[in-house]
Amino acid sequence: MMSLSPSTFETIVPSRYVTFILPDSHHLHIAVLDSPASSAAGAFTAAMWIPPGRESDWIFSTFSGHLQLLLSSPTTEPLSRLILVGNSPSHPQPTSYNSTLHPSYSTALQQNLAPLLSALTPKSAFLGDGERPEVPLLSYEDEVVKSSVLEVCQGPCVGEMLIENVELENDGFKEFRRRLRFKRMPNFVQSQIRIRPKDESCLENLDTMEFELDKGVLVQPYLSPMVAGISVISQFLEGQLWDGFRPKALCLGVGGGALLGFLRAYLDFEVVGVEEDEVVLEVAKRYFGLGSDELIHLFAEDGFKYVKKLAKIESETSRFHVVMVDLDSNDPTMGVCAPPKEFLRKSVLLAARAVLHEEGVLIINAIPSSKLYYERLISKFQDAFEELYEIDVGNGENFVLIATKSKTENALDSNEGAFLSKLKLTVSRSYIDSIRKIPKNVDPAFDK
Template sequence: MTLNPSTFETILPSRFITFTYPSPTLPQTLLRVAVLDSPLTQPSTESPQLAAMFVPTHRETDWIFSTQSGHLQLLLNFAQFSRLILIGYVPISPNLVNSFTRPECETGHAQLVNLEEKLTPLLFALAPKSCFVKGLPEVVFLRYEDDLIGSVVVEVCDGGLVGEMVVEDVELEGFEGREFRRRLRFKRMPNFVQTQVRIFPKGGRGFVGLEGVEFGLDFGVLVHSYLVPMVAGVSLIGGYLDERIQCGFRPKALCLGVGGGALLGFLSRNLGFEVIGVEADEVVLRVARQYFGLDDCDGLVRVCLGDAIEFLDEIDSKAKRLNIECLDNRNINGNDAKFDVVMVDLDSSDVNMGISAPPLEFVQKDVLLAAKRILCDQGILVINVIPPAASSFYETLIMKLKVVFEELYEVDVRNGENFVLIAAASTVGISSSGTKNVFASKLKQAISAEFIDSIKKL
């Protein structure tokens, strides 16, 4: 296909074009060039800004760099740029490769500078016409860096609702040497890890690479940055939960959004919760059971297939008598209509918003009221929040929660992306029991006290 140079003279929101181009440094080698214009509306007085990024060596087939959705996520991380150009070598196979190993020697600084200079004429040709108003445009070269050392694809499958997904075992740079994890990523948002759990090689650590290695799952730790703060929120009602446990009751949690099931499994295995999870995609549930140990919870975890908000509404409207069929052929009865904790880990399905959570549908007043009504008197609603870029979403959510709930607390996840909000159905009190709080002790053994101590009232 022949491209008309005038195609790139204007910014057209969300336009995505790819083509091949001869490498200026390696003879008989083609580069894949992908050009994406931001979906965000730029102020009319602002001159469009241009950025380019080289695809890391051997990562050319990763969905992060080979799909429009991955490209879009990269661009939305840099809202000041109107156009992002990705440049990488054309892979031998266009399909997702089964394994990746980071080269021992990355492209040197001098080589990158040389490649940047040789590609400057191409980048100028891809720059919007308005970039030349004050002379030659500035092209900002971005570097993609992460802690991935290697990866092996375990399975690629397609969910009816979430679309294509990949289960992969990865090796990461850790503070204490090699660290291994099993991850779940969706093609519609490949830069976002939906679920990850720590894994360990069953045959010991005397091996090279990931292929052909049998791994076991480590259920004793949460590795997702926002899950520990979510669990820390339970400390607000630790006294209440301890009194319930001392009276012979098992605390109950409802998890809206299952993913790989790491949160559900941790609540049941490490804190003794009876957990009900709701997931909209049947294939995601199958993956969670097959690869992330969701079924290995001593019968304390039940999962239901369905829309989380509809499920919440049904529990609310039929609290006294429910007959909702679960995937494991067990039923939820009227005694399950009240929960000590409701945890929300749902992300938006609108990729044009970037990574955001929870979906806009969940933050409506009627949904929040339904969530409050299914809580016990001392219950809490815990929400993982990723505010969309350049929006008042977070402030609006806080305002709505304060209207519906008695008290509101916040935990800063400290990753620059997530926040955890904890809404209490009633005033958080102190246990009247004079005995030692066994549940609080168990919680502090299970997670770092750092996030428990950082909870603040809003």
């Protein structure tokens, strides 16, 4: 146990992270994080109980996981300090988890910790009469009922990553998925795919169950809207459908490869996937069923450099009808944010425009860290491209932006043809119908 002065937690120190074991308390582990944006003016503090059995999960046992929990807290005002309370982690890495085997914390134990939480509250949060404010107790809830870790491996670019099978339950509906997570952003699922048990009669032990992949459904919330964005150029693609024509897509960011496989299998695209980390590509092949054939080409390169290199080739064969960008920031202080700020450089945006076919479209997953960041994103894209469209994914987090190289006329109002009909069979029609054009100098729908 580390030695702490009683005055250690009296003030907010931006980004300070302190962990310790509470003596005489059944080895409870305490972690205290002050927000990077904290100031003397704000000292709102909250505590969170770590679900028993998940103490080793990167979400709860790392600085970056703690930071994401703080930044995504559902509290009415921004948190200055978040206190995590849980059992001491018994393993250095996430392990298999079964919620039914772990009882919740008792109310009595929570009440016993009230003095500790009060002592960990900064002085500036005290009320005018000197009374200590009550520290709200937050609970972490997700749909995960069980998890089984398949592998933890190290990539030269993304660092440590984890592949796991999970059992989810939502309103009584049970579903199984395979997920890929990075330790640097542990509360963010990088890729996931639906999996089906081979033996429906034996569903008790997730560790021993055998699964088959279900590639026909895009379960990552923003992937179906990204595919729906292709409808903006459906009129052009419809006019090109003759024998031998095959549209081409460039995907920057591969992850588990669900998007690449879907474009190849269900929309008959030739697909080029670029992923900076070769280990991620190996994981996609080994665990997520991503193949490399005559219609799927994979490259382990930096996506920005690849696009700039491709932009210098003056050949129509090196142009794409669709460029999909699914890249997130690797800066944990920004929380979950996409695309990375490096993508907004003028040289990168112009290179992305250059690799597009004249009638092509750039489709990007956006997770803005703030309204200001999103407005900046909109402005950058409108400067580099002819038209800009938007889909609000509806989860309060993701937006899909669709930028065109040339005017699309009234493609969204055009008569439905074979390609658009096929598209509406593969993704929800509601996403296609919700596409809206963002006029220049008009606020996007970030907070509408």
